[in-house]
Amino acid sequence: MKRREINPQQKVAQVVQTARSLFVTNGYHNVSIPQIVSESGVSIGAIYHHFGNKQGLAKSVHDLTLQQFQDWFNQRLASCQSVREKLRAFSDLVLEVTDQDPEMMEYMLLMKHGEFLSDVPPICSTEPFRQVQEIIGAGIAGQTLKEGDSFLAAVAFTGVILRAVELRLMGVMKQKLAKVGDNLFDHAWASISA
């Protein structure tokens, strides 16, 4: 886990990863720089050199995390045709990430970014969620989906999926989400299909 680093880029990456993990587990304000120093193995001087201050570090964590999720989503969307396939791709991605890298999902879904970062929009008004609404809007226009407001339909669809993710992250749901993916998607689809 803590292999010796010589490359400055790897040191930076190590700090970012440690920081996200600690932020998610303990909350931003419960994490001190000295703590990040001891868990990452990078000195306080180096951290301030690279990130300026604690908030700068948080911004890096934020940007890198969101960018990665968006890249993954676009990658999967590329091989989808129908509205149903595209929404399924969203659902699958979210559930898989939750199972395999819960800290990433917890960072995106459960942290109150506004408490420590100013001028970041809520995650859910971010590109991937805009895309989901667009897909659903197209489905309504094409009469695959029930008529009505596309924003509300997107709320309903993502609500079913993301609620399960939240409950899983909070430890209320015991089983892996992969096991209930089909079932969950059926509910989500039923909430919006024509």
Add this chain to the structure above:
Amino acid sequence: MKRREINPQQKVAQVVQTARSLFVTNGYHNVSIPQIVSESGVSIGAIYHHFGNKQGLAKSVHDLTLQQFQDWFNQRLASCQSVREKLRAFSDLVLEVTDQDPEMMEYMLLMKHGEFLSDVPPICSTEPFRQVQEIIGAGIAGQTLKEGDSFLAAVAFTGVILRAVELRLMGVMKQKLAKVGDNLFDHAWASISA
């Protein structure tokens, strides 16, 4: 707002209310006792006398808030017969509280209580949510609702409603929830009905 208090009970209540408001707006760790002192008009000595420490104050805020929500829910349930009526009562209560006392709803839904209170179960494994699952379980047994796991169905139903609440609280949704209550309930109901 800040009328002079003589009754100690009112002082306590004043502190609790101020504290919840500040916790919700700024986050627990961004709120200092001196800040609560100046906004509530109650001295630091009195606060420590009544609540022991900052966490004791947080515990009072937590218990009082949850108790109030549960009382309201039980009150409304009492006059409902069918599964659909009961679930509608849940939906209506949640949406109304969000419109009328968003701070209360934000406290319940959006705060990470585990970060500052130990040994509190997540809100969603709390009595009202247990009741919703029970109602849905009965609906499945009575074939009003689609067959399947009652926990997952409860996730789906509450997901649709609570996602809308979250988005409203985060400022992503602009309109009052009362305006979209019917629509939202239709989506939520569609996700689980037979």
Add this chain to the structure above:
DNA sequence: GTCTATAGCCCGATAGAC
């Protein structure tokens, strides 16, 4: 029960050697 004053701690950030 309520107040003021302050102790004691830990944090974020900086300075400056290497």
Add this chain to the structure above:
DNA sequence: GTCTATCGGGCTATAGAC
């Protein structure tokens, strides 16, 4: 670029008068 040592500030909690 990276490090250690340290400053200044704001916090929680306590002490003790009223």
